[in-house]
Amino acid sequence: MVELGDIVVKDIIKVYKTGKSEVIALRGLDCTIGGGKILAIMGPSGCGKTTLLNIIGGLDRPTAGSINIDGVNLVDLSDADLVKHRRQRVGIVFQFFNLVPTLTARENIELPMRLAGKNSEEMTSRSAMLLKLVDMEPRGTHRPDEMSGGEQQRIGIATALANDPPIILADEPTGELDTATGQQILHLFQKLRDDYKKTVVIVTHDQRIGQIADTVMTIVDGRITSTMTGAEFHEKATIPANQSVPSPS
Numbered sequence: 001m002v003e004l005g006d007i008v009v010k011d012i013i014k015v016y017k018t019g020k021s022e023v024i025a026l027r028g029l030d031c032t033i034g035g036g037k038i039l040a041i042m043g044p045s046g047c048g049k050t051t052l053l054n055i056i057g058g059l060d061r062p063t064a065g066s067i068n069i070d071g072v073n074l075v076d077l078s079d080a081d082l083v084k085h086r087r088q089r090v091g092i093v094f095q096f097f098n099l100v101p102t103l104t105a106r107e108n109i110e111l112p113m114r115l116a117g118k119n120s121e122e123m124t125s126r127s128a129m130l131l132k133l134v135d136m137e138p139r140g141t142h143r144p145d146e147m148s149g150g151e152q153q154r155i156g157i158a159t160a161l162a163n164d165p166p167i168i169l170a171d172e173p174t175g176e177l178d179t180a181t182g183q184q185i186l187h188l189f190q191k192l193r194d195d196y197k198k199t200v201v202i203v204t205h206d207q208r209i210g211q212i213a214d215t216v217m218t219i220v221d222g223r224i225t226s227t228m229t230g231a232e233f234h235e236k237a238t239i240p241a242n243q244s245v246p247s248p249s
């Protein structure tokens with residue numbers, strides 16, 4: 001049965017051609033991400049993590065293979081339909097937050113809704129709800145330079161949720177944050193899965209991801225080298241006790 005937010009990647013190959021040289025970024029990669037689950041992707045720099053995320057997000061197309069999302073193969077979509085996929089089906093969270101510096105937190109959250117043609121009443125009520133969801137209600141009128149990194153990332157997550165996509169893709173979302181702030185952000189992803197049934201794909205080097213992910217997949221040189229449950233990964237990971245992810249209150 002197809003669940004909302006199901007992602008099935010089959011035999012994906014991605015070759016980048018620049019001038020006369022070719023880089024094979026993905027070399028035949030298969031994975032299935034169940035709807036409403038968290039998949040973590042790990043692996044060394046240059047192994048193809050962002051490439052895979054971009055393909056799932058419809059920001060790029062594979063050279064070969066298929067990506068079925070809720071039963072639709074992205075490879076078969078026209079460019080216009082791929083743009084629709086990007087706008088409606090996925091929300092992207094970035095390492096460097098990617099907020100518009102001249103807009104307030106609330107205006108940043110409302111921007112994707114504006115682009116999707118939502119009316120101002122809808123935008124106002126949803127941005128208020130999202131500010132609450134990420135625990136940033138008092139900061140709605142602040143611009144990014146008036147917020148801490150963790151606060152900006154929470155607004156980044158609210159912005160990704162603006163059009164209520166079933167899938168959230170995050171590329172190193174805790175890469176710029178200190179340990180404690182990174183934990184809060186991981187908790188927020190956990191909440192998106194548990195309370196909002198989002199499918200979450202997180203590229204990360206953060207070993208604590210094993211405590212919240214359903215599956216942890218490692219890629220090396222464009223191929224999957226291991227797939228474990230979060231619990232299996234957590235058992236193997238060596239994290240100091242004081243850095244464990246506390247239970248959500």
Ligand SMILES: Nc1ncnc2c1ncn2[C@@H]1O[C@H](COP(=O)(O)OP(=O)(O)OP(=O)(O)O)[C@@H](O)[C@H]1O
Nearest residue numbers: 016017018023025044045046047048049050051052
């Ligand atoms: N637009 C591009 N043109 C040419 N080569 C590219 C392009 N994007 C990525 N690559 C190459 O593809 C490979 C995979 O890159 P990718 O960005 O997916 O790696 P990554 O696992 O996300 O690395 P990092 O952890 O450093 O972010 C690398 O060898 C990279 O140099």
Ligand SMILES: [Mg+2]
Nearest residue numbers: 049050051171
């Ligand atoms: Mg990357």
